[in-house]
Amino acid sequence: MIQKLENIYLGILRIFVVIVSGILLVSSLFFAVSSLQGFSGPPDAKDFTPEIDKEELKKEIIQKNSNSPRQSSVNSKKQENNPSSDPNQNYYEETADNITSFINSTSTPNSVSRQNVIRVTKQRAESFNSRLTTAYAKGLSNYSGSILSDDKIIEKAKKGDSIKVLNEALGAYHEEFKNQLNEEDDRLAQERLEHRQAQANAATNLYIASGSFAGFLLIVFLSIFIKIERNLRNISIK
Numbered sequence: 001m002i003q004k005l006e007n008i009y010l011g012i013l014r015i016f017v018v019i020v021s022g023i024l025l026v027s028s029l030f031f032a033v034s035s036l037q038g039f040s041g042p043p044d045a046k047d048f049t050p051e052i053d054k055e056e057l058k059k060e061i062i063q064k065n066s067n068s069p070r071q072s073s074v075n076s077k078k079q080e081n082n083p084s085s086d087p088n089q090n091y092y093e094e095t096a097d098n099i100t101s102f103i104n105s106t107s108t109p110n111s112v113s114r115q116n117v118i119r120v121t122k123q124r125a126e127s128f129n130s131r132l133t134t135a136y137a138k139g140l141s142n143y144s145g146s147i148l149s150d151d152k153i154i155e156k157a158k159k160g161d162s163i164k165v166l167n168e169a170l171g172a173y174h175e176e177f178k179n180q181l182n183e184e185d186d187r188l189a190q191e192r193l194e195h196r197q198a199q200a201n202a203a204t205n206l207y208i209a210s211g212s213f214a215g216f217l218l219i220v221f222l223s224i225f226i227k228i229e230r231n232l233r234n235i236s237i238k
Contacts, residue, residue, distance in 0.1 A: 017223050024216035031209035035202040040195075049135045050180035054146050059173045062152050064168055088125065091137035092118045095144050101164060102148035107162035124174055128181075136177060145171050 086092070096117040103112045125136040147153055147169050157165040 001122055014223075017219055021043060021191040021216050021219045021223075024212045024219070028034060028209045028212035028216060030204040031212065035205035035209060047131065048181070048184040049132070050139070050177045052109075052139055052143055052173060052176055052180075057143075057169075057176060058147055058150060058153065061147070061165065061168050061172060088122075088134055090136040091134075092121050092125075095121050095137070095184055098141070098144040098148050099170075102154070103162060104156070106157035106165075112163075112166075113150070114153055133183070137178070140170075144169070147173075158190040188203075 039195065096114045099112050099117050100112055104107075121137070121140065121158070125133045128136055148166070153165065
């Protein structure tokens with residue numbers, strides 16, 4: 001009778017051991033695989049280049065209140081010649097041509113110095129790194145050619161202050177360019193923060209996986225020892 005009860009007890013214990021050891025083994029594998037995701041390299045800073053939506057900025061410029069104070073003008077008394085070796089010189093000159101053409105058609109001819117426009121445009125472009133300087137200069141050349149030739153922009157300039165409209169257009173491009181760069185920096189910073197958090201979680205998962213696997217091995221060895229002990233006891237009884 002006692003032997004029968006012992007066999008029933010051992011049978012139940014064996015089922016329990018199999019279930020628990022299986023859970024521990026699966027858990028160790030799951031957490032081990034999860035921990036691998038946190039050991040990848042940090043996100044790389046890609047060569048991001050802002051893309052300016054000319055149509056959206058054009059709508060903002062047209063809708064702006066013409067009675068607001070004039071911003072700082074692109075025209076300035078200070079003049080300086082730009083070196084012809086500058087790889088972006090053509091973009092600066094194209095922008096200057098677009099601006100002077102716009103002013104001449106909407107205001108007093110020759111009221112804006114072409115050289116001053118080139119100087120200010122170059123200063124703004126060179127406030128970024130060399131790769132972005134080229135992107136800024138090229139983008140501004142295309143942008144100014146499109147925006148300043150738009151009929152609605154020209155009409156607004158003729159009805160109001162053409163210099164103010166010009167500064168709004170150039171300022172909108174500059175601010176949008178900077179905003180997109182800032183957004184990209186924020187996105188990259190967030191990804192790096194998430195990567196550091198993933199690394200911390202990976203270490204925790206690795207500890208859990210190690211503990212689960214250690215528990216699995218402990219149960220397996222205990223089961224083996226119990227089996228050996230029972231066999232030895234049966235031999236001694238015989």
